[in-house]
Amino acid sequence: MTTSLPIKQDDLYMGLAEINGLLLHENHALEIEYQVKDTVLGLIDSKVKRCKIPLAIVESVGVEKKWFSGRINIYLNRLPDLDSAFQIKENFLSLKIKKRDLEKAHRIRSAVMLELSERRLRELDEDEEPYGQQETAGTGSREEWVKSDSGKQAEHRGGLENMLRKKDSD
Secondary structure: OOOEEEEEEEEEOOOOEEEEEEEEEEOOEEEEEEEEEEOOOOOOEOOOEEEEEEHHHEEEEEEEEOOOEEEEEEEEOOOOOOOOOOOEEOOEEEEEEEHHHHHHHHHHHHHHHHHHHHHHHHHHHHHOOOHHHOEOOOOOEHHHHHHHOHHHHHHHOOHHHHHHHHHHHO
């Protein structure tokens, strides 16, 4: 189930325009559907546009509670190829939300942060070699070292394996 969060970004073009739209989390990306509207007369609206921010460039997402509204901040590790209407301050995109939508914002934040954490864990797993294939400071792999030293084989095994072996011998 996709949660849509109504968002707003104002003070565009020196206060002459604002963005109104929806923020969605789907398919490993944050998607923003929006319209640009002039704030002077409120007559000129753009067509509905879409902007996709892949989660690969999202560092984290934060939700701020204010007195009468809230903000969802999307912190980036690279600048995305967004429409020039959006204002990115430093390395984050800040979008206003209504106070009644704070729960939706927290749900989206939780889902995005969970997906980012899972991605980082997968990247860490891919970077490390399996334990049996790691080289030691000795002559070869750990398995070869343990096999060649048969007299002290139990000392070089893992702690759980030693505990089980000790329990079996008692």
